[in-house]
Amino acid sequence: QVQLVQSGAEVKKPGASVKVSCKASGYTFTFYGFSWVRQAPGQGLEWMGWISAYNGNTNYAQKLQGRVTMTTDTSTSTAYMELTSLRSDDTAVYYCARAFWSRGDYHPNGFDYWGQGTLVTVSS
Amino acid sequence: EIVLTQSPGTLSLSPGERATLSCRASQSVSSSYLAWYQQKPGQAPRLLIYGASSRATGIPDRFSGSGSGTDFTLTISRLEPEDFAVYYCQQYGSYFGQGTKLEIK
Numbered sequence: 176q177v178q179l180v181q182s183g184a185e186v187k188k189p190g191a192s193v194k195v196s197c198k199a200s201g202y203t204f205t206f207y208g209f210s211w212v213r214q215a216p217g218q219g220l221e222w223m224g225w226i227s228a229y230n231g232n233t234n235y236a237q238k239l240q241g242r243v244t245m246t247t248d249t250s251t252s253t254a255y256m257e258l259t260s261l262r263s264d265d266t267a268v269y270y271c272a273r274a275f276w277s278r279g280d281y282h283p284n285g286f287d288y289w290g291q292g293t294l295v296t297v298s299s
Numbered sequence: 300e301i302v303l304t305q306s307p308g309t310l311s312l313s314p315g316e317r318a319t320l321s322c323r324a325s326q327s328v329s330s331s332y333l334a335w336y337q338q339k340p341g342q343a344p345r346l347l348i349y350g351a352s353s354r355a356t357g358i359p360d361r362f363s364g365s366g367s368g369t370d371f372t373l374t375i376s377r378l379e380p381e382d383f384a385v386y387y388c389q390q391y392g393s394y395f396g397q398g399t400k401l402e403i404k
Contacts, residue, residue, distance in 0.1 A: 210392065212344075212395075219385075219387065219395060219396075219397050219398045220336075220338070220344065220387055220395045220398070221395070222389070222393050222394050222395060225392060225393075234393070236393070236394075237300065270343055270344070272343075272344075274392060277331065277350075280331070282332050282391040282392045282393070283392030284331060284332060284334070284349050284350060284392065285334040285346050285349035285355070285389070285392065286334075286336075286344075286346060286392070287346045287349075287355060287356070289343035289344060289345070290343065291343065292343055
């Protein structure tokens with residue numbers, strides 16, 4: 176069965192960086208990709224970007240360009256999301272999700288499996 | 300950037316009733332790239348519909364999606380108690396709408 180298991184909660188100070196991991200199992204890693212979605216307390220879903228595990232292509236949300244980096248490690252079937260220059264409004268639950276494509280299109284068609292979420296708290 | 304606007308913000312219905320949720324895009328969206336998700340409190344989102352009308356694996360057939368261009372709809376034919384949640388639409392595997400909360404009347 177497909178599983179995405181994320182790393183544990185983090186507490187960071189403003190200006191620091193955080194790197195969240197997402198270990199995948201139960202499917203062929205390079206046939207899919209990953210997206211990262213965050214949710215601030217009491218708010219809706221905010222898409223952060225995606226990465227193809229097949230070819231490493233990325234697409235980041237405009238507001239996070241320059242602060243976010245997504246990578247994958249095929250040797251360990253793990254995806255990573257690093258966010259730098261943290262601010263208090265980066266406090267949120269961060270989810271990884273498996274992204275799937277049809278027919279080699281550029282855009283994913285959706286996110287069909289999700290990790291359990293990682294709470295990142297940014298506070299001085 | 301295409302903006303998705305969902306309506307209503309909150310929908311109050313009773314179990315057994317039909318729910319109709321709307322998602323309107325600021326410009327045309329290819330049907331291949333319109334998805335719907337359900338999220339319950341304290342849980343990760345769950346994919347319901349992709350390609351505007353294709354149900355994801357394991358999703359009951361009381362859930363259906365339709366629409367094209369700038370107007371898309373998620374319909375739940377007969378509400379079950381477990382269907383009360385927040386629903387989000389998404390375009391091009393990227394930005395989400397602001398969500399519709401479906402609550403018990």
